Amino acid sequence: MLDGLRERIRVVGPGLVLAAAGIGAGDVVVASVSGLRFGTALLWAVVFTAGLKFVVTEALARWQFATGETMVRALVTRLSPGVSRVFAAYLLFWTFMVGASLSSACGMAGASLWPGISAPVWGAIHAALAAALVATNRFVVFQRVMKGLVAVMALSVLACALVAAPAWRSVLGGLTWPRIPADGGGRAVLALIGGIGGSLTVVCYGYWMRAAAWGGVRRLPTVRGDLRLAYGFTGLFGVALMVIAAGVAGSAAGGTGIALEVAARLQEVAGPAGRWVFLIGFWCTVFTAMLGVWQGVPQIYVDLVQAWRKQVAEPRGTSAPIVSDCGGTAVAAWDRRVEWAALFFLAGPPQVLLWFRQPVTVVVAFSIAGAFVMPFLAAVLLYLNNRRDWMGVLANGRLGNTALVFSLFVFGVVCCAEVIGALHS
Template identity: 35%
Template sequence: MATTHEKSQPPTRRWRLIGPGLVVAVTGVGAGDLVATMVAGSRYGYTLLWAAVVGCLIKVALAEATGRWHLATGRTVFDGWRTMGRWTTWYFGIYIVVWGFVYGATAMSASGLPLVALFPDGPSLRFWGALAGVLGLLCVWFNRYAVVEKIMMVFAGLMFVVVVGLAVRVGPDLGALGGGLWPTLPDGSVVYTLGLIGGVGGTITLAAYGYWVTAKGWRGPAWMPMMRLDNRIAYVTTGVFVVAMLVVGAELLHSLDIALTSGDRGLLDLGDVLEERFGPATANFFLFGFFAASFSSVIGVWHGVSLLFTDFVVRTRPDRAGRVALEGDRERSLPFRAYLLWLTFPPMGLLFLDQPIGLVITYGVLGAFFMPFLALTLLWLLNTGQVPLRWRNGRISNLALAGSGVLFLVLCVQQIRDLPW
C-alpha cells in the first residue's frame, strides 16, 4: 500500500525547486579541485578535457544513486550500509571522526588563503582560517537547510561569474576545446588523468546528497524525476567550472609555460599572474571567487556531513534517546551540534603548523578511502530486494558504479604508494 508521501506529486514548475544538487556540487568543488583542473590545462592544454567531463559524469551517477536509494526505499544510505554487516558501521564511524578532524583544518586553511592575499597587512592565516570555521559553525548552528541552500546558491552564482568570466577574459581556443573531448593520453599522463577523473567534485558530501534531498522535503518515488533533474543541472554547472578552469590553465599558463604550486596555494600563484597581466582589479575579483569556492565547502560540509554523523549516532544507539533523536529535528540534535563543534575547534590546532604538508597528504589519502566504499556499497544495495524492482540499477548504472569503484580503488592504491614512507 502506498504511503501518503508516495502519493504526493511535486509541483509542475520544477526549475524553481533546484537546490540539493547545487549544494552538493558547490560543496564538492573546492579550491583544490579548481587547481587540479587548471594545472591539467597548464601541462597538457585542452588534451585532458574529456577526462574532466568523464569525472563529472561519474559524480552524476554516484549522486543519482544516493538520491535514488533515499527516495525509493525511504531509508538513509547509512541505514542501508548497516544491512551489509557491522563492518560498515565500524568503517564509517572511524572514518567520519578522523576525516572531520583533518578536513576541518584543511577547509579553514583554504578559506583563509585568499583573505590573506586580499588583506596582506591584516591578520595571519591562522586568524582568517579560524574565523572562517567559526562563521561556518554559526551559519549552520542557527539556520536550517532552507537557509543554508540559499546561501550556497549565492556562492554558486559568485563562483560561476568569477570562473566563467575569467575564462572569457583569457579567450578560449574553441577549436582546440572541441578537440579535447576526444579521449587522448599524452605521455606520462595516465596517473594524472585518473586523478582528474576521480577528483573533481568528489567528496564524502556525495553521500550527503540523499540527506539534503530529504531535508528539501522530497520523499517517495514521485520525486524521482525532480531529483534527477536537480542532479544533472548541478553537474552541468560543475562541468562549466571545470571547462572554464581548464581554459584558464591552457590559455594563461600553458602558453607562457608557468607552473603553479600544488594544492590550494596554486590559486594564489594564479592571482599573481592575473595581476601582472590584467591588473589588481581582476586579481582581486578572482580572489573573491577563490574564497567563495573554499568557504562554500566549509558551509556545505559543516551541514551535510553533520547530518551523516547524526544518522550514524542515532541509528547505532538502541536506547530511547536515540529513537527520539531519530524522529526529531536532526539539525537541532545533540549529535549534529557535537559534530559541528568537532569540525570547528579541535582542527584549529593544526592551523598552527607552519607547513602542514603532512595534513594535505593525510587528507588526500582519507578521501581516497571513502570513494570506493561509497561506489561499491551503492552498487550492492541498489541491486538487492531492498529496492523496488522499478528503481533498482539498470545496466548503465551498474557499469557506472562498478567502473567508478574500480577507478577509486586504483586511485586509493596510488595515494598509498605515493606516501613518503
Template identity: 35%
Template structure:
C-alpha cells in the same frame, strides 16, 4: 502546484509534481558546491597547464561518473524511505566500523584544511591585516555559527549565492583568456599523452567527489523530497548540479591551457596555487580581475567549508541515531522532519564542534605536509566504499524492484568503484614510507 494523491512503494502519501521543474533545484547545487574545493580547481589548472585541452574528455567523463553516484545516493533515499546508514548497516557491522573510524579522523584533518583554504584568499586581499591563522579561525567560527543557528532552507540559499559567485568569476576569467574553441573540441577525443595517466584519473575522480556526495540524499530529504514521487525532480536537480560542475572544470582547464600552458608558468600544488594564479591574472589583466578571482576563490572554499559543516554533521547525527537503534527494529521514514530534528540533536552539534575546534591546533604546524597527504589518502578511501556499497544496495531486495539499477547505472557505478580503487592504491603508493 498540481498534485495527484496515491501511495508510494514506501507506503507514504504520494505528493507527486506532474513534471520536474527548475523551481525545485537546490540540493544538487549544494552538493556540487561542497564537493568542488580550491584544491580541486588547482589540480584542474595544473592539468590544463601541462597538457592544454588534451584532457578535456576526462573532465566530461568525470561529471558523468559523479552524476551517477549522486543519483544513486538520492535514489536510495527516495525509493526506500531509508537513510544511507540504514542501508550500510544492513550490509554488516564492518560498514559501521569503517565509517566511524573514517569520519572521526577525516573530520579532524579536513577542518584545518577547510579553514586554511578559506583564509588564504582573505589574506591575499588584505595583506596588511591579521595573518592566516587568525582568518582561518574566524572562517571556522563563522561556519560553525551559521550552521548551528540556521536550518536547511537558509543554508541552501546561501550556498546558491556562493555558487553564483563561483560560476560568474570562473567563467569570466576563462572568457578573458580567449579560449581556443577548435582545440577545446579536439580535447573531447580520448587521448592519453605521455605522463598524463595520473592527471587523467584525478580529473575523472577528483573534482566534486568527496564524502559529501553521500550527503546528497540527506539534503534531498531536507528539501522535502521524501518518496519516489520526487524521483524525476531529483534527477533533474542532480544533472543541473554536475553540468554546473562540468562548466567549472572546463573553465579552469581553459585558464590553465591558455594562461599557463603557453607561457610555461608553474603553480604551487595545493590551495596556494590559486594565489599564484591571482598574481598571474594581475600581471596580465590588472588588479580588478585578480581581486574578482580572489573573491571567487573565497566563495569556492567557504562553500565547501559550510557544506561539510552541515552535510557531514548531518550524516554523523544519523549514524549515531541508527547505531543506537536496535537492528531490525521499526525505522522512521526519512523526510524533512527527521532532518530538522537531527539538526537540533546533540550528535549533530558535537560533530560541528569536532570539525571546528580540535583542528585549530593543526593551524600552528608550519608545514603540515603529512596532514595534506593524510587528507588525500582518506578522501581516496571513502569513494570506493560509497560506489561499491551503492552498487550492492541498489541491486538487492533492499530496493523496490522498480528503482533497482539498470545496466547503465550498474556500468557507471562499477566504473566509479574501479576508478576510485585505482586512485586509492595510487595515493597509498605515493606515501613517503
C-alpha cells in the same frame, strides 16, 4: 515563461548545494595544475569525472527513495556491524582533516583579499562564521545563502575563463577528443578523477533531499534533473579553471598557492580587475565548500548515532523522544548535542594544524584515506541496489549495473594510484 523559470530555479537547491559543497580548494588545485602543465588537453577528463559521480549519486538517491533509508543508516541496518564501525572511525579522521583543509584554504583566500590579517586567523574566522550560520539558520536560509555565493563564484570564474581562454578550437578539441599527454598525463587524469567533485559530501545529498521534502518515486525524474545540473555545474567549473590556467603562463606552485599563482598571472593578462575577480571567485568557492560541509557532515553523525540507538532500543520496544527538526530530519533531543559536537569538531580542533606545517605522515595518511571514499560508495551501492527485495522496481537494471561497475573500476584504479603515490612520496 518567467513563472516557469522561477519555479525551475526554486527546485534546484539541493543540487546546487551538492555542487558547491563538493567543489573546494582541491578542485582548484588539481584543475589549475593540469591546465598549467597540459593546457586544454585534459578537459575531457573533467567531464568524464562529473559523469562518474552522477552515476554514484543517482544510485544513492534511488536507494533512499526505494527504502526510505539513508545510505549511512543502511550501513548499520543492512550490512555487517563491522562496516559501520570502520566507517565511523574513518569519518572522525576525515572530519578532522577536511576541517583543517577548508579552514586553511579559506584563510589563504581571506588573506589574499585582506592581507592585514594572517591566514591562520582568517581560517579561524571563517570556520567560526560558517558554524554560526549553520547553527542559527534553517535549511531554507542556508540554501539561499549558498545560491547567492554560487552565482558570484560561477560568474567570476567564467568571466576570467572568457578573458584568459586560449584558442577556442583547442578548448573544443580538449572536450571532444580524449587523449593522454606524455610526461605525466596519465597521473594528471587520475588526479582529476580523484580531485574534481565531492567525495564524502556525496552522502550528504540524501539529507538535503529530505530537507527539501523530496521523497517518493515520483520525485526521481526531478532528482535526476537536479543531479545533472549539479554535475553539469561541477564539470563547467572545472573546465573553466583549466581554461584559465591554460591561458596564463606560469609555473605550478605548490598546494593551494596555485590559486595565487594563477591570480597573479591573470593580472598580467586582464589587469588588476582580472586578479580581483578571480580571487573573489576563489573565496566564494572555498567558503561555499566550507558551508556545505559544516551543514551536511554533522547530519551524518546524527544519522549514524540514531541508527545505532535504534538497533539497541528496538529489542526493548523503546524509542527516543522526537522534539526538533535538523535539516528536515527528525532527531531526538540528545541527538541535537551530537550535531553540535560534530560541528565543533569540524570548526575547532582542526585549527591547530593551521599554525604548524602539516607533518608529511599526516598528509600521506589523509591522501590514502581519502582515496577510498568513492570506490567504497560505489561498491556498497552496487550491492544494496541489486537487492530486489529491498529496492523493488528501483533496483539496478543492466545499464545501472554497468555504470556502477565501471565507476567502481575507475575509482578503484584511482584509489590504488593515490595509495602508491602517497607511500612513495
